[in-house]
Amino acid sequence: MSTRTGWGIVELKDDFLLSADHSGWNDNTENSGTAAILANTEDGFIELTTGTTIGNRSQITGERVWRSESGGPLQIEIGARLVTDLLNKSIFLGFTDVTTIENPVEGSGTADELTTTATDAVGFMYDEADTTTDRWFAVGVDSNVDAAGSGPLDATWSQTTPVAATDYSFRIVVSSAASSAAEFYINGIQVFRDGAAGWTDRRLTGAVSANVNLCPTALIECRAAAAESIYIDGIWAVKGRNV
Numbered sequence: 001m002s003t004r005t006g007w008g009i010v011e012l013k014d015d016f017l018l019s020a021d022h023s024g025w026n027d028n029t030e031n032s033g034t035a036a037i038l039a040n041t042e043d044g045f046i047e048l049t050t051g052t053t054i055g056n057r058s059q060i061t062g063e064r065v066w067r068s069e070s071g072g073p074l075q076i077e078i079g080a081r082l083v084t085d086l087l088n089k090s091i092f093l094g095f096t097d098v099t100t101i102e103n104p105v106e107g108s109g110t111a112d113e114l115t116t117t118a119t120d121a122v123g124f125m126y127d128e129a130d131t132t133t134d135r136w137f138a139v140g141v142d143s144n145v146d147a148a149g150s151g152p153l154d155a156t157w158s159q160t161t162p163v164a165a166t167d168y169s170f171r172i173v174v175s176s177a178a179s180s181a182a183e184f185y186i187n188g189i190q191v192f193r194d195g196a197a198g199w200t201d202r203r204l205t206g207a208v209s210a211n212v213n214l215c216p217t218a219l220i221e222c223r224a225a226a227a228e229s230i231y232i233d234g235i236w237a238v239k240g241r242n243v
Contacts, residue, residue, distance in 0.1 A: 012235070016232065022037055031053055034058065047231050050221060051222070057222075061215045068208070071241055072175060072239060078169075078232065081231040093123050094217065096121040111131070112132050116139075116141045119144045134161070137151055138204050140204050140206065147198055147205065147206045153192065154191065159189055180208050180210045216237050
């Protein structure tokens with residue numbers, strides 16, 4: 001942790017207020033997909049919209065400058081709203097390990113099994129078409145090993161079941177231990193998989209590598225031949241400064 005007064009943390013906070021500028025973010029879109037700030041919208045939103053071909057993705061990524069071992073814990077909070085309905089879309093909100101277009105973790109199409117493309121990632125995932133349980137999942141992958149506890153969050157909390165046209169706050173806190181555990185919060189409420197393997201003290205263990213640089217990301221992918229959208233209402237990331 002830095003001893004410089006006022007410089008003890010590294011912090012990113014973007015409310016997407018500048019209508020023509022979201023510099024500092026990588027726009028990753030396919031075909032007719034877009035990533036555009038909504039002009040003259042209270043509080044600021046960036047809308048991610050896919051193309052109209054099945055599998056088209058729209059994604060923003062920050063830079064790979066975040067790791068939990070350096071002045072951890074590492075935290076991220078993303079505001080999001082599913083624009084119209086809950087069908088035919090895959091969503092990932094959290095940290096991943098590449099700045100180019102990629103769905104880090106998604107449903108495999110078999111029950112609640114997952115397909116992991118990222119080598120290191122941690123986040124909230126929703127995949128209505130390719131999972132059986134239509135709830136938010138807590139997912140992680142550490143050095144290309146899927147976190148054993150990745151899966152749908154308990155229905156005990158109403159926040160784990162998505163509702164269209166509703167604003168949500170998704171927060172993840174990653175510990176600084178070598179094989180980092182992660183806590184998950186929706187609208188300020190800690191959510192988890194009670195009694196599930198791979199969870200200890202309400203935390204997903206082996207969630208992501210502590211010594212790998214990560215980038216914040218938000219992604220939506222369409223599962224049918226129609227455009228899908230999500231509003232992102234700000235991204236905040238923070239950790240201790242390692243100098």
